[in-house]
Amino acid sequence: MTKKKLSKIKRISTRKQALARALDKAKQQVLAKVQKEGFALEYVDESFKKDKEIVLAAVKNIGLALKYADKSLQNDKEIVLAAVRDFGSALEFADKSLQKDKKFVLSAVQKNPSIFTYIDKSFQKNPDFLEYKNYKRIEYSNGDVYISKS
Numbered sequence: 764m765t766k767k768k769l770s771k772i773k774r775i776s777t778r779k780q781a782l783a784r785a786l787d788k789a790k791q792q793v794l795a796k797v798q799k800e801g802f803a804l805e806y807v808d809e810s811f812k813k814d815k816e817i818v819l820a821a822v823k824n825i826g827l828a829l830k831y832a833d834k835s836l837q838n839d840k841e842i843v844l845a846a847v848r849d850f851g852s853a854l855e856f857a858d859k860s861l862q863k864d865k866k867f868v869l870s871a872v873q874k875n876p877s878i879f880t881y882i883d884k885s886f887q888k889n890p891d892f893l894e895y896k897n898y899k900r901i902e903y904s905n906g907d908v909y910i911s912k913s
Contacts, residue, residue: 790814790817793807793817794816798820800825801821801822801823801825801826802821802831804817804821804828805831809833812831812832813836815836815842818832822845822846822853823849824849825849826845826846826848826849826851826852826853827846829846829856829857830853830856832856834858837856837858837861838857838861840861840867843857843858843867844870844871844874847871847874847875847878848871848874851878854868854878854881854882855881863883865886865889865891868886868892869891872892879892879896
C-alpha cells in the first residue's frame with residue numbers, strides 16, 4: 764500500500780473517531796435534558812427517539828413523553844410500563860398490540876391501579892381487573908407512592 768493510501772485511511776479513521784465522540788457527546792446532552800424535562804423528547808432528532816436509554820429516561824421523568832418516542836419503542840414493554848407507572852394515560856400512546864395484551868395490561872394495572880380507566884373496555888369487565896377498579900395512586904414529592912381504594 765502506498766503512503767498516500769495509508770494517509771487517506773488514517774484521515775478517514777480519525778474523522779470517524781471524531782464523529783463518534785461528537786455523537787456520544789450529543790447523546791449525553793440529550794439524555795441529561797430529557798432526565799430533567801421529559802417532554803424535550805418531542806424536539807430531539809429522530810435518531811434519539813429510537814434510543815431506548817434516552818426514551819426510558821424521558822418517560823421516567825414524565826410518562827406522557829411516550830407520545831414522542833419512536834413507534835418501535837412504543838411497543839417496548841419496559842418503556843411503556845415505566846410511562847404508565849408515572850402517568851396512567853400514557854397507555855394511550857402505547858402500541859395497540861400492548862393495549863390489547865391482557866397479561867401486559869394486567870401487570871401495568873398492578874403497578875399503577877389508577878390506569879384502570881385507560882385500559883381497553885373489554886378488560887374493565889374482566890374479573891382479573893375488577894379488583895383494581897376503584898384505586899387511586901398518589902405520589903408525593905419525596906418519591907413515596909400511596910395506593911388506596913377510593
